[in-house]
Amino acid sequence: MVEGGCLCGAVRYEAGGTPFHATFCHCRTCQMAAGAPLVAWVTFAAERFRWTKGSPTNFASSENVARGFCGSCGTTLTYDSSEHPDEIDIAAATLDNPAASPPGDHIWVRSRQPWMRCDDGLPEYQTRRE
Structure with a gap:
């Protein structure tokens, strides 16, 4: 079981099972939503995830995506x-403990900002993982 939450502590969660698809995403939507050149994501089974304190605010960043913050x-x-x-x-x-789930690749690098240098040797995909 892993735990985490927001900066102010108002929203907390826990997730169980083995994480998968740990990645750096460079897509323009992630950049805009986070105000950062990339976002590191780690994926868990939805059935093993739950909010333990508070609840997030959600918004639809695209037709099929809800982002929680x-x-x-x-x-x-x-x-x-x-x-x-x-x-x-x-x-x-x-x-x-973010160090326990390091990203294993970069996705949507076609949207990477030209001033963002990534020389970590991880696989890179122009869009989604192939």
């Missing part, structure tokens, strides 16, 4: 796609 401090928390209803992506930096 803390309504008090604005921390990006989750990415929930109706195309993958059995999964939930958690912003890796919001985990209590």
Whole structure:
């Protein structure tokens, strides 16, 4: 079981099971939603995820995606796609121990900002993982 939450502590969660698809996403939507050049995500089975304190505010960032964030401090928390209803992506930096789930690749690098250098040797995909 892993735990995490927002900066101010108003919203907390826990997730169980083995995480998968830990990635750096460079898509323009993630950039705009987080106000950052990329977002590190780690995916868990939706059935093993639950809010333990408070609840997020959600907004539809695209037709099939709801993004969860803390309504008090604005921390990006989750990415929930109706195309993958059995999964939930958690912003890796919001985990209590983010070092335990390091990203294994970069996705949507065609949208990477030209001033963002990534020389970590991880696989890169122009759009989604192939």
